[in-house]
Amino acid sequence: MKSTSQEDKITRRRLRSAYLTTMVSLALVLFVTGLLLLIGLHARKLAFHVKENLGFSLYFSKSAREAEILRFKKSLDTTPWIRATQYISPEDASDLLKQELGEDFTDFLGYNPLQASLQIKLKSEWTHPDSVKKLEAAWKKNPMVIYVDYQRDLISQLNKNVKTISLVLSVLILLMMVVSIGLMNNTIRLAVYSKRFLIRSMLLVGATRGFIRKPFVLQGLFQGFISAVLSMLLLGGLLYTTVRQIPELSRLADNQLLMTTTGALMLLGMLVPATAYWLAVNRYLNMKIDHLYF
Amino acid sequence: MSAVVDLLDVSVFHKDILVLRGITLKVEPGELVYLTGKTGSGKSSLLRTLYADLPLKAGQAKVVGYDLNQLRKKDIPYLRRKIGIVFQDFQLLSDRSVEDNLLFVMKATGWKDKVKMKMRVEELLNLTGLETKGHKMPHQLSGGEQQRVGVARALINQPELIIADEPTGNLDPESSEGILGLLRDISRLGTAIIVATHNYRMISLFPGTIYHLSQGKVIHSEISDSSLE
Numbered sequence: 011m012k013s014t015s016q017e018d019k020i021t022r023r024r025l026r027s028a029y030l031t032t033m034v035s036l037a038l039v040l041f042v043t044g045l046l047l048l049i050g051l052h053a054r055k056l057a058f059h060v061k062e063n064l065g066f067s068l069y070f071s072k073s074a075r076e077a078e079i080l081r082f083k084k085s086l087d088t089t090p091w092i093r094a095t096q097y098i099s100p101e102d103a104s105d106l107l108k109q110e111l112g113e114d115f116t117d118f119l120g121y122n123p124l125q126a127s128l129q130i131k132l133k134s135e136w137t138h139p140d141s142v143k144k145l146e147a148a149w150k151k152n153p154m155v156i157y158v159d160y161q162r163d164l165i166s167q168l169n170k171n172v173k174t175i176s177l178v179l180s181v182l183i184l185l186m187m188v189v190s191i192g193l194m195n196n197t198i199r200l201a202v203y204s205k206r207f208l209i210r211s212m213l214l215v216g217a218t219r220g221f222i223r224k225p226f227v228l229q230g231l232f233q234g235f236i237s238a239v240l241s242m243l244l245l246g247g248l249l250y251t252t253v254r255q256i257p258e259l260s261r262l263a264d265n266q267l268l269m270t271t272t273g274a275l276m277l278l279g280m281l282v283p284a285t286a287y288w289l290a291v292n293r294y295l296n297m298k299i300d301h302l303y304f
Numbered sequence: 305m306s307a308v309v310d311l312l313d314v315s316v317f318h319k320d321i322l323v324l325r326g327i328t329l330k331v332e333p334g335e336l337v338y339l340t341g342k343t344g345s346g347k348s349s350l351l352r353t354l355y356a357d358l359p360l361k362a363g364q365a366k367v368v369g370y371d372l373n374q375l376r377k378k379d380i381p382y383l384r385r386k387i388g389i390v391f392q393d394f395q396l397l398s399d400r401s402v403e404d405n406l407l408f409v410m411k412a413t414g415w416k417d418k419v420k421m422k423m424r425v426e427e428l429l430n431l432t433g434l435e436t437k438g439h440k441m442p443h444q445l446s447g448g449e450q451q452r453v454g455v456a457r458a459l460i461n462q463p464e465l466i467i468a469d470e471p472t473g474n475l476d477p478e479s480s481e482g483i484l485g486l487l488r489d490i491s492r493l494g495t496a497i498i499v500a501t502h503n504y505r506m507i508s509l510f511p512g513t514i515y516h517l518s519q520g521k522v523i524h525s526e527i528s529d530s531s532l533e
Contacts (some may be wrong), residue, residue: 218381
């Protein structure tokens with residue numbers, strides 16, 4: 011009987027060490043995932059900012075009257091894809107150009123050649139090249155509009171880059187998840203395996219499956235919580251050090267993104283081990299006694 | 305009073321292999337029943353069928369009021385709470401005391417009131433002769449005492465039936481006598497007991513109904529001699 015007790019102690023010690031290793035490994039995986047998530051979210055935010063500030067200029071014919079253009083502007087303002095519009099009269103355009111050139115170009119031309127224009131900014135979700143093409147065609151249907159100007163290449167390049175970055179980060183995050191599930195699964199299966207006869211005894215005394223699963227799942231949630239907190243401390247430390255070295259980065263700081271990342275890490279950290287425990291216990295709940303010995 | 309176990313033409317399968325066929329027997333409240341037979345004769349398989357660890361594939365069976373033919377998966381824990389199971393290898397939790405072993409099973413079977421739980425533990429320890437052993441760890445007890453804890457655990461929910469699969473298989477003759485005596489005393493309080501054993505000396509000491517399993521069926525049943533009691 012004493013030897014059984016000693017065996018139990020050794021098994022417990024091994025399991026404790028395995029738990030610790032797994033928790034630290036999971037914390038590291040969560041740290042890398044958090045970092046990727048932060049980079050991804052900031053890239054999206056930056057792309058969103060750029061998209062919402064892309065300028066579209068609609069130039070009007072000289073014959074177009076200001077009142078008609080303003081009516082057109084008003085109708086555009088009611089559409090769901092417009093974020094902002096600004097009317098620039100030929101006089102305003104001339105003043106702006108004068109400021110830029112530093113001289114009055116109308117003096118030697120003798121007249122103001124600039125047309126009235128509308129400066130449009132779209133909502134980010136409407137800046138996809140296909141949407142822009144459709145909008146451009148719709149705007150051009152108005153006989154007052156003679157020309158639509160915007161940076162076509164920038165839009166397609168921006169969309170392409172955001173897509174690539176999102177894809178690469180998603181694949182990396184997925185890879186991290188596979189690694190973390192693999193790590194946890196091994197230790198958790200070992201831990202549950204060591205308790206397979208306890209699970210069997212509990213079933214035979216009339217414990218419900220939910221009652222048997224509960225402490226294992228709670229343990230998984232606790233381990234995940236500790237790993238998530240560890241990963242957040244690491245991530246916080248890294249961000250603090252980085253901002254101290256490169257103070258300009260603080261301009262990118264966004265509390266909401268930080269909270270989203272923290273929440274995602276906590277959820278992921280707790281969900282992965284809890285699910286692994288759930289599955290491992292279920293395996294033994296459904297196992298026939300003859301298979302428990304192998 | 306209706307039978308605690310009522311089997312009619314039951315066949316017992318282990319995996320897909322037919323182990324026993326045509327079993328018809330009844331166990332009444334307070335009856336002490338022995339299942340005898342060689343190793344591999346199907347004693348354990350029959351017992352496992354009674355507590356729904358093996359599915360009933362043929363015949364009709366009613367155990368502690370549950371119709372095994374109609375039994376749903378979610379009913380199994382509640383069937384088992386009306387049956388106490390005593391194992392050959394005790395299956396106690398080695399990392400907690402005797403009292404905690406009992407309290408753990410109480411929690412697992414839905415006990416909530418701490419005062420009632422404490423009272424029931426004391427009652428069970430008294431009944432099984434373990435009054436002074438509650439705080440001890442399983443490894444500090446003898447085999448016989450550990451099996452008494454197993455019996456106490458089986459009694460927690462005041463079962464109508466106790467199933468003991470080779471309960472004296474790991475015990476010396478003196479401890480075996482103590483355990484079977486305890487089970488006999490419990491049967492006298494109205495709980496039906498089914499013991500799988502091939503310890504005929506013990507059967508002669510504590511007589512009961514014997515069902516002998518051989519060649520895939522119950523070949524005879526008899527009431528063992530009570531003159532030796």
